[in-house]
Amino acid sequence: MSLHDPTGGGQAPAGKDVPSLVLSALLLALGVTVLVDAARIEAPPGGGVVGPAAFMWAVGGGLVVLGVVLGLVALRGRPDEVLAHNPLVPAPQEHGHQDAGTAGDVAPTSRGAHEPRPLLRARPAVRVALLVAGLLVHAAIISTAGYIVAAAVLFLAAALAFGAPRLLPPLIIGTVLATAIFYSFTQGLGLGLPYLGGG
Amino acid sequence: MGGLEDLLGGFASALSPANLLFALIGVTLGTAVGVLPGIGPALTVALLLPLTFRLEASSSLIMFAGIYYGGMYGGSTTSIMLNTPGESASIIAALEGNKMARQGRGAAALATAAIGSFVAGTIATLGLTFVAPFMVDVALSFGPPEYFALMVLAFTTVAAVLGASVLRGLVGLALGLALGLVGIDVQTGQARLSLGVPQLLDGIDVVIVVVGLFAVGEALVVLGQGLSRSTVTPIKGMALMSKQDLRRSWKPWLRGTALGFPIGALPAGGAEIPTFLSYASEKRLTKHPEEFGRGAIEGVAGPEAANNAAAAGVLVPLLTLGLPTSATAAVILAAFQSYGLRPGPLLFTSDSALVWTLIASLYIGNVLLLVLNLPLIGIWVRLLLIPPHYLYAGILVFATLGTYAVSGSAVDLLILYAVGALGALLRLADVPVAPAVVGLILGPIAEQQLRRSLSISQGDAGILVSSPLTISLFALAIAAVVLPPVIGLVLRRRALTSA
Numbered sequence: 001m002s003l004h005d006p007t008g009g010g011q012a013p014a015g016k017d018v019p020s021l022v023l024s025a026l027l028l029a030l031g032v033t034v035l036v037d038a039a040r041i042e043a044p045p046g047g048g049v050v051g052p053a054a055f056m057w058a059v060g061g062g063l064v065v066l067g068v069v070l071g072l073v074a075l076r077g078r079p080d081e082v083l084a085h086n087p088l089v090p091a092p093q094e095h096g097h098q099d100a101g102t103a104g105d106v107a108p109t110s111r112g113a114h115e116p117r118p119l120l121r122a123r124p125a126v127r128v129a130l131l132v133a134g135l136l137v138h139a140a141i142i143s144t145a146g147y148i149v150a151a152a153v154l155f156l157a158a159a160l161a162f163g164a165p166r167l168l169p170p171l172i173i174g175t176v177l178a179t180a181i182f183y184s185f186t187q188g189l190g191l192g193l194p195y196l197g198g199g
Numbered sequence: 200m201g202g203l204e205d206l207l208g209g210f211a212s213a214l215s216p217a218n219l220l221f222a223l224i225g226v227t228l229g230t231a232v233g234v235l236p237g238i239g240p241a242l243t244v245a246l247l248l249p250l251t252f253r254l255e256a257s258s259s260l261i262m263f264a265g266i267y268y269g270g271m272y273g274g275s276t277t278s279i280m281l282n283t284p285g286e287s288a289s290i291i292a293a294l295e296g297n298k299m300a301r302q303g304r305g306a307a308a309l310a311t312a313a314i315g316s317f318v319a320g321t322i323a324t325l326g327l328t329f330v331a332p333f334m335v336d337v338a339l340s341f342g343p344p345e346y347f348a349l350m351v352l353a354f355t356t357v358a359a360v361l362g363a364s365v366l367r368g369l370v371g372l373a374l375g376l377a378l379g380l381v382g383i384d385v386q387t388g389q390a391r392l393s394l395g396v397p398q399l400l401d402g403i404d405v406v407i408v409v410v411g412l413f414a415v416g417e418a419l420v421v422l423g424q425g426l427s428r429s430t431v432t433p434i435k436g437m438a439l440m441s442k443q444d445l446r447r448s449w450k451p452w453l454r455g456t457a458l459g460f461p462i463g464a465l466p467a468g469g470a471e472i473p474t475f476l477s478y479a480s481e482k483r484l485t486k487h488p489e490e491f492g493r494g495a496i497e498g499v500a501g502p503e504a505a506n507n508a509a510a511a512g513v514l515v516p517l518l519t520l521g522l523p524t525s526a527t528a529a530v531i532l533a534a535f536q537s538y539g540l541r542p543g544p545l546l547f548t549s550d551s552a553l554v555w556t557l558i559a560s561l562y563i564g565n566v567l568l569l570v571l572n573l574p575l576i577g578i579w580v581r582l583l584l585i586p587p588h589y590l591y592a593g594i595l596v597f598a599t600l601g602t603y604a605v606s607g608s609a610v611d612l613l614i615l616y617a618v619g620a621l622g623a624l625l626r627l628a629d630v631p632v633a634p635a636v637v638g639l640i641l642g643p644i645a646e647q648q649l650r651r652s653l654s655i656s657q658g659d660a661g662i663l664v665s666s667p668l669t670i671s672l673f674a675l676a677i678a679a680v681v682l683p684p685v686i687g688l689v690l691r692r693r694a695l696t697s698a
Contacts, residue, residue: 191604
């Protein structure tokens with residue numbers, strides 16, 4: 001690798017790129033799965049010169065190679081400039097989140113000054129967990145509790161996770177939205193959504 | 200060529216009250232989702248796919264095209280007002296546009312974006328009208344090897360262009376191709392990658408993948424990064440620009456169009472590169488270099504025009520070759536497929552009326568968008584005031600609804616969540632999701648063309664490189680992957696030696 005590294009690789013690593021490492025492991029696992037599945041397939045007679053496995057070999061092999069390369073790049077722990085940086089794409093200068101503080105010199109913003117505080121005060125991980133729980137409960141109860149209840153639960157969980165200041169408004173809005181969707185789908189569009197109690 | 204007659208026939212059909220209504224719904228929805236952070240045109244079209252099975256093909260395609268064009272207009276509004284570009288092609292508009300908005304010149308920035316989008320969109324749609332029949336004539340002589348080479352070129356360029364890095368673009372592409380393999384092989388009936396799960400035999404639905412990657416993945420990442428507050432400067436009245444703004448804008452509009460349409464129309468296209476090129480050229484040509492970086496109107500006018508012209512250009516390879524070069528184009532291709540239509544040269548003969556109605560509706564859509572985005576801009580900016588907790592709760596309710604509507608099975612919801620988790624991981628690892636969507640939708644078609652080529656040649660792979668055209672296409676495809684890192688290396692060397 002140092003062959004391609006004019007700086008001699010002497011820069012201090014800027015910390016390990018954990019998401020890339022996880023993704024690299026996932027690519028390897030997926031690639032091996034694709035290759036194993038390709039080996040299992042027996043080309044049926046008369047199925048054409050190139051069977052259903054050929055493309056799988058290519059994709060599986062590609063996944064493994066990319067997984068290895070991404071893993072190596074991530075282990076070096078700094079942006080993959082040499083292998084990767086695309087000179088056509090300028091780095092976003094202000095790659096940032098909605099800057100909350102820097103806009104202070106502008107006319108007062110319509111919200112932000114006296115924005116209500118979120119009801120749920122917790123770390124991001126807890127918020128993500130709440131959202132995931134809402135999604136899973138939605139899938140678990142949709143066929144028994146019916147669409148309206150399941151969707152209202154999801155709406156409420158998501159709103160709280162995203163920092164809703166109070167409990168009642170999202171509960172009401174979610175229920176109204178779910179009811180409106182339910183009736184416009186089942187009555188208007190003729191698509192089936194589960195009723196309360198299933199069916 | 201009866202191109203003009205066909206187009207007039209298209210207008211007659213597109214101007215029917217029902218089709219006008221669908222165009223209006225499309226551009227309105229498109230502007231709204233373009234404005235709202237967290238949703239984009241690809242996601243919206245995907246969500247609407249299961250709901251429009253009962254509509255006529257032309258009506259829903261007109262609506263989808265309206266969403267596509269409208270998303271471009273709305274996206275620039277968000278970039279200018281919030282500095283959080285919803286899609287990569289709008290990054291540039293945020294550079295100068297957001298600075299203008301902070302100086303209280305938001306109305307002028309929005310006006311030059313909207314009028315520039317209209318000018319560019321209309322000129323580029325004219326370009327589409329005249330280039331498409333020509334491309335169809337060329338494409339009729341293509342066989343499976345040429346199509347396969349074109350698709351490989353589209354794959355590598357999409358991977359190379361849409362990400363910050365070629366490696367990460369290729370990772371996205373490979374994941375999309377792998378997801379596209381799942382299910383029963385059409386030619387032999389063999390199950391692939393179904394891993395014993397019966398629901399996977401039918402393949403993973405495009406809707407689920409797009410919704411999972413864009414809606415669920417995005418929500419998880421936004422939440423994981425902590426809540427942030429956004430600042431919006433409200434706009435009163437219309438988006439207006441002064442005479443001087445107009446004088447400084449019209450040349451960038453035309454230059455942006457001249458860059459955007461041809462590059463977008465290449466089978467390698469995409470809207471990102473022309474917007475970057477337009478910004479760079481406006482910066483060089485401006486008479487007000489001191490304003491660049493502090494809110495120069497040329498830096499909004501040119502890139503926005505390039506963005507819209509490229510969006511229209513992308514429709515050239517999509518309609519004439521069946522080649523999508525952006526995530527939204529890929530989802531629109533899936534929409535065609537759901538109606539049993541296959542974009543490509545034959546579509547222009549087998550469904551000529553539909554194609555020309557669609558193209559005519561693009562002209563109409565542009566006019567509607569100008570009307571929606573100049574006098575009514577204040578309404579769209581107000582959309583940005585929706586609290587994020589309601590916005591994301593709503594997005595997730597519609598995301599699960601769209602997935603459930605595909606087949607009415609809770610298993611699909613679990614697949615949606617798994618894809619969403621994958622999407623979140625991709626975002627954290629800086630891997631672009633658009634190449635994954637293109638790979639998922641174009642991959643099976645490319646495989647079909649490859650197998651067709653090889654059965655023509657009795658298995659001789661030489662057929663793939665048997666014509667000068669295929670050889671050059673493969674050479675370009677390799678260059679797209681190899682050149683950016685090499686150029687980057689050379690530039691770094693040069694920077695090091697001169698330092």
